[in-house]
Amino acid sequence: MASFLGFRPAFGRAVVSCGVCAVVSAGTVGPVSADPPVPDPPAPPSVSALSWEVMDARTGDVLAAKAAHLRLPPASTLKTLFALTVLPKLRQDEVHRATYGDLSDVSEGSSLVGVDEGNRYTVADLWRGVFLSSGNDAVHTLAHMNGGVSRTVEQMQATARRIGARDTQVRSPDGYDTPGQFSSAHDLALIAREGLKNPDFRRYMATKWARFPAAGGPQAFGIENTNRLLVGSHGVAAYPGLIGVKNGYTSKAGSTLVSAASHKGRTVLVTVMNPQDGDFNAVYEESRALLDWGAQAAPLHARQAAALRRPSAPQQLAAAAPAPAPATGAEPGDTSGGIGRHLGAAAGLLALACVPVLVGRRLRRRRTGPGSR
Numbered sequence: 449m450a451s452f453l454g455f456r457p458a459f460g461r462a463v464v465s466c467g468v469c470a471v472v473s474a475g476t477v478g479p480v481s482a483d484p485p486v487p488d489p490p491a492p493p494s495v496s497a498l499s500w501e502v503m504d505a506r507t508g509d510v511l512a513a514k515a516a517h518l519r520l521p522p523a524s525t526l527k528t529l530f531a532l533t534v535l536p537k538l539r540q541d542e543v544h545r546a547t548y549g550d551l552s553d554v555s556e557g558s559s560l561v562g563v564d565e566g567n568r569y570t571v572a573d574l575w576r577g578v579f580l581s582s583g584n585d586a587v588h589t590l591a592h593m594n595g596g597v598s599r600t601v602e603q604m605q606a607t608a609r610r611i612g613a614r615d616t617q618v619r620s621p622d623g624y625d626t627p628g629q630f631s632s633a634h635d636l637a638l639i640a641r642e643g644l645k646n647p648d649f650r651r652y653m654a655t656k657w658a659r660f661p662a663a664g665g666p667q668a669f670g671i672e673n674t675n676r677l678l679v680g681s682h683g684v685a686a687y688p689g690l691i692g693v694k695n696g697y698t699s700k701a702g703s704t705l706v707s708a709a710s711h712k713g714r715t716v717l718v719t720v721m722n723p724q725d726g727d728f729n730a731v732y733e734e735s736r737a738l739l740d741w742g743a744q745a746a747p748l749h750a751r752q753a754a755a756l757r758r759p760s761a762p763q764q765l766a767a768a769a770p771a772p773a774p775a776t777g778a779e780p781g782d783t784s785g786g787i788g789r790h791l792g793a794a795a796g797l798l799a800l801a802c803v804p805v806l807v808g809r810r811l812r813r814r815r816t817g818p819g820s821r
Contacts, residue, residue: 486748486751486752486755487748488748488752489511489741489744489745489748489749490741490744490745492512492738492741492745493734493737493738493740493741495514495720495723495734495737495738496723496724496725496730496734497514497720497721497722497723497724497731497734498515498518498520498721498722498723498724499514499515499516499518499520499632499633499719499720499721499722500513500514500515500516500633500718500719500720500721500734500738501513501514501516501633501634501637501717501718501719502716502717502718502738502741502742502745503637503641503716503717503718503719504714504715504716504717504742504746504749504750505640505641505644505708505714505715505716505717506714506715507750507753508638508641509749509753510634511716511742511745511746511749512738512741512742512745513633513634515633516632516633516634516719517615517632517633517634518632518633518721519615519617519630519631519632520630520631520632520701520704520721520722521625521629521630521698521700521701522616522623522629522630522631522636522696522701522704522721523623523624523625523696523697523698523701523702523703523704524559524582524622524623524624524694524695524696524697524698524704525623525631525636525694525695525696525704525705525706525719526616526618526620526621526622526623526629526631526696527578527579527582527587527621527622527623527694527696528636528639528640528643528693528694528706529604529607529608529613529616529618529631529639530578530587530590530591530600530604530621530622530623531575531578531579531643531649531652532607532639532642532643532646532649533600533603533604533606533607534590534591534594534600534603535575535646535648535649536646537594538571538590538593538594539571540570540571540572540575540648541570541571541572542570542571542593543568543569543570544568544569544570544571544574544589544593545566545567545568546563546564546565546566546567546568546569546589547565547566547592548565549592550563550565550585550588550589550592551563551565551585551588551589553588553597554584554585554588554622555584555620555622555624558584558585558622558624559581559582559583559584559674560581560583560584560585561577561578561580561581561582561583561585561586561660561671562577562581562583562585562660562669563577563583563585563586563589564667567661567667568661569589569661570661570662570663571590571593572662573660573661573662573663574586574589574590575590575648575652576652576655576658576660576662576671577660577671578590578652579652579653579655579673579692579694580652580655580656580657580658580671580672580673580674581660581671581674582674582694582695582696584622584624587621587622588621588622591621597620597621600621601618601619601620601621604618604621605617605618608635608639611638611639611642612638613631613634613635613638613639614635615630615631615632615634615635616630616631616632616635616639617629617630617631623696623698624698625698625699625700625701632721633719633720633721634719636704636706636719636721637706637717637718637719639706640692640693640694640706640708640717640719641717643693644708644715650691650692653691653692653693653694653708654678654691654692655673656672656673656678656679657670657671657672657673657679658670658671659671674695675692675694675695675705676695676729676732677690677695677705677707677732677735677736678690678692682729683729684729684732684733687707687709687735687736687739688709689709689710689711690707690708690709690739691708691709691710691715692706692707692708693706693707693708693717694706695731701721701722702721702722702723703720703722703723703728703730703731704719704720704721704722704731705718705719705720705731705732705735706718706719707719707720707735707739709739709742709743711743712743712747714743714746714747714750716739716742716743716746718735718738718739718742720734720735720738
């Protein structure tokens with residue numbers, strides 16, 4: 449701005465340089481550095497499953513997926529929804545004597561833990577039968593304790609709706625092949641993520657071996673978790689850091705598996721449905737490959753998300769620059785610049801100071817004009 453009658457206002461200065469920025473305003477200096485870019489995760493491995501998904505269990509972010517909403521028979525992985533629904537409804541130490549009615553509607557060919565009519569079991573025993581042996585007899589016994597199979601199926605469907613598992617249609621509480629029953633890789637990951645919030649769910653899904661029933665007796669026997677990735681069996685090495693969740697198989701569904709593994713404080717969920725590889729262990733090895741990838745991808749994804757939320761350099765500069773000080777006597781809500789008001793006041797004072805000079809000059813001109821002496 450040009451000076452006015454020798455008056456030159458002083459302004460604050462903002463200096464912006466490329467790469468490294470500095471704010472110089474009203475005596476305040478603050479460095480604003482640009483963070484280095486976060487590298488993209490490697491491409492996920494190629495697997496043969498019809499559908500799969502990798503999810504960050506803490507945030508629920510999907511890290512990678514293939515046909516994650518494809519509706520497929522879930523087999524016994526649907527037992528995770530059964531557990532999510534019924535676990536909070538029954539006391540773990542409650543004792544139940546199994547009846548013929550509890551076992552009468554178990555489908556022929558189902559996997560069984562060995563619930564016998566007339567024997568007494570705690571609810572905790574039955575849950576170990578569900579998670580370790582994938583026992584449909586234990587599922588139906590618990591369902592009858594919960595008010596019946598039909599009521600339990602309705603509650604499971606309501607749970608699926610509540611958590612947003614919209615690809616899931618429940619027809620049986622145990623996941624056994626039933627017309628019109630399906631789920632998806634995404635829904636099963638959502639269900640497992642909700643289950644991780646329940647300490648009982650976490651304990652049962654991580655249990656490798658148990659006595660059934662735990663109280664012992666002449667008819668008690670040992671049971672082992674059928675999740676080969678958890679215990680390491682049948683040619684499958686146990687996966688380091690695996691904490692559950694549930695495996696399944698039927699002739700219609702093929703092999704299905706929901707896995708959760710923790711690495712450096714971060715838990716990754718992987719769902720694999722119906723691998724097309726002929727190897728029966730393919731569901732475990734493909735899950736292993738996706739868990740390995742998820743352990744690399746999850747922290748990079750989290751850093752990228754944090755970088756998107758962080759203010760950019762121009763935003764940091766704008767936030768660092770101080771607002772103009774309000775003029776004395778400014779009206780509430782006045783948003784005009786303080787410097788402008790000071791300049792206006794200074795110009796007014798200078799104009800007033802010039803008035804006597806101008807008046808004096810005019811008087812002298814009158815005295816010395818034509819006809820004057």
